[in-house]
Amino acid sequence: MSGSFARPDTLVGRTVGRYRLVEKIGAGGMGSVYRAVHIEIEDLVVAVKLLLPGLIDDEALRRRFKDEAAICARLSERSSHIVQIRDYGILEDLDLPYFTMEYLQGRSLQHLMHKVAAPVHQGLAIARQICLGLRVAHDMNVVHRDLKPSNIHLIPDLQLGEKVKLLDFGIARLVRDAQRGPLTQGYLGTPQYSAPEQLRGLEVDARADIYSLGMILYELFSGVCPFAVEDQNFETWYVLHTEGEPSPMAAANPRRPVPMAIEQLVLHCLAKKPADRPAGVSEILERLELVMGHLPPAPPAAAIPPPPTITLSAEQVAHLEKQLATQVGPIAPTLVRRALGSSHTPGELVEQLAAQLPATQREKFSRTVLANLSAQTSAAPSPGVREGSVPPVLRLDPRFVERCGHELSRLVGPIAAFLLQSALKETPPTPAVLVERLAALVGDQAKAEQLRRKLL
Numbered sequence: 071m072s073g074s075f076a077r078p079d080t081l082v083g084r085t086v087g088r089y090r091l092v093e094k095i096g097a098g099g100m101g102s103v104y105r106a107v108h109i110e111i112e113d114l115v116v117a118v119k120l121l122l123p124g125l126i127d128d129e130a131l132r133r134r135f136k137d138e139a140a141i142c143a144r145l146s147e148r149s150s151h152i153v154q155i156r157d158y159g160i161l162e163d164l165d166l167p168y169f170t171m172e173y174l175q176g177r178s179l180q181h182l183m184h185k186v187a188a189p190v191h192q193g194l195a196i197a198r199q200i201c202l203g204l205r206v207a208h209d210m211n212v213v214h215r216d217l218k219p220s221n222i223h224l225i226p227d228l229q230l231g232e233k234v235k236l237l238d239f240g241i242a243r244l245v246r247d248a249q250r251g252p253l254t255q256g257y258l259g260t261p262q263y264s265a266p267e268q269l270r271g272l273e274v275d276a277r278a279d280i281y282s283l284g285m286i287l288y289e290l291f292s293g294v295c296p297f298a299v300e301d302q303n304f305e306t307w308y309v310l311h312t313e314g315e316p317s318p319m320a321a322a323n324p325r326r327p328v329p330m331a332i333e334q335l336v337l338h339c340l341a342k343k344p345a346d347r348p349a350g351v352s353e354i355l356e357r358l359e360l361v362m363g364h365l366p367p368a369p370p371a372a373a374i375p376p377p378p379t380i381t382l383s384a385e386q387v388a389h390l391e392k393q394l395a396t397q398v399g400p401i402a403p404t405l406v407r408r409a410l411g412s413s414h415t416p417g418e419l420v421e422q423l424a425a426q427l428p429a430t431q432r433e434k435f436s437r438t439v440l441a442n443l444s445a446q447t448s449a450a451p452s453p454g455v456r457e458g459s460v461p462p463v464l465r466l467d468p469r470f471v472e473r474c475g476h477e478l479s480r481l482v483g484p485i486a487a488f489l490l491q492s493a494l495k496e497t498p499p500t501p502a503v504l505v506e507r508l509a510a511l512v513g514d515q516a517k518a519e520q521l522r523r524k525l526l
């Protein structure tokens with residue numbers, strides 16, 4: 071039935087492969103994305119991307135859509151920082167290609183950066199994970215070409231606290247694609263984040279992604295764009311990227327001082343000529359890790375969060391977990407515990423949890439749980455006492471933490487203190503959980519295994 075046109079939202083309720091489309095999450099230039107559940111196992115949630123129905127007759131776009139799934143599938147085999155592809159197929163009656171991905175909870179980096187600059191510690195952890203994912207793509211000769219905050223998701227993760235996932239390889243291409251020639255066929259991308267050579271329609275390589283990364287890191291650490299922008303049109307961005315000088319980061323946001331080494335790195339990435347940028351993502355990673363190694367480590371005891379500042383009854387906690395679990399599944403109790411540890415009011419608690427949900431679910435969730443919470447929540451607990459089913463704060467033996475730091479620094483060098491601090495920042499872990507968090511942070515499977523062997 072080639073050429074037929076189906077309105078995307080009429081697809082809600084349809085079965086695609088083994089999944090039923092539940093709601094539309096959003097749409098981009100090439101496809102619409104839906105949250106979907108398995109037809110037999112409701113807790114199995116995925117995201118399904120379908121080519122826009124108006125594009126099904128365009129063979130080149132169909133091929134590009136399939137390429138996106140294929141490239142992502144290949145890359146995610148090698149990096150957990152790249153969204154996983156589960157399936158690819160065609161909806162027979164509509165002749166509509168689709169692919170199925172892991173469903174990403176949480177929020178995009180665009181959402182995080184919308185309000186303020188990230189604290190340096192958090193910014194470094196995010197930047198490092200973006201680089202780990204991007205390095206795998208570049209090592210496999212794939213250039214993303216549309217790296218931007220909305221294509222970088224931060225999902226809640228038991229080990230990392232916050233895990234970066236790169237997505238939307240819709241216009242990614244192999245650097246050398248013999249059948250289709252070099253990457254020079256007109257402009258594709260997002261002008262705000264594109265490198266000068268990409269905007270000019272010239273041949274691009276991994277260094278175009280490095281430029282986009284520079285734009286993202288500038289905003290991540292300073293909270294503002296490197297250029298003063300009046301009109302958000304192609305011409306304006308073209309002039310700014312090809313001729314404009316980025317403002318010094320310190321001047322851009324004097325209230326949020328950025329370490330000099332980060333500023334130098336970011337401005338290096340934003341060099342106009344590809345040859346003047348860092349040679350590769352490995353170099354950027356090394357420089358980020360050098361900064362991490364020099365940040366003053368917080369003493370482990372101080373890194374253990376203070377007791378929570380609101381108390382809930384066991385029933386309220388159970389209600390909250392149940393409401394959240396309908397959206398996020400088994401990770402709900404962990405998210406509730408973490409949010410309880412850093413909220414001062416029921417409103418703050420609900421806001422934190424709602425931020426983990428897709429935008430369409432937030433309001434309903436907030437309304438439902440706030441009504442339940444505001445009935446009985448007290449704002450100031452009796453000292454050190456916490457009601458409800460939430461376990462008490464666990465205190466780790468400082469000697470064990472010290473041993474972890476020691477083993478870690480043998481494996482990763484000066485960034486050990488930074489990683490240890492990150493691992494302790496989340497809800498206080500048991501020793502085994504601490505080791506798992508560290509193993510995940512190391513970002514290298516062999517080293518992670520060595521760490522487990524030494525410490526467990």
Ligand SMILES: Nc1ncnc2c1ncn2[C@@H]1O[C@H](COP(=O)(O)OP(=O)(O)OP(=O)(O)O)[C@@H](O)[C@H]1O
Pocket residue numbers: 095096097098099100101102103117119153171172173174175178216220221237238240
């Ligand atoms: N695996 C996923 N899990 C959850 N949300 C997703 C997933 N993949 C995409 N999305 C969301 O779906 C929406 C549409 O994504 P899509 O990649 O199609 O377009 P886009 O990035 O918004 O636009 P464009 O591709 O034109 O730049 C976005 O809000 C994106 O965050």
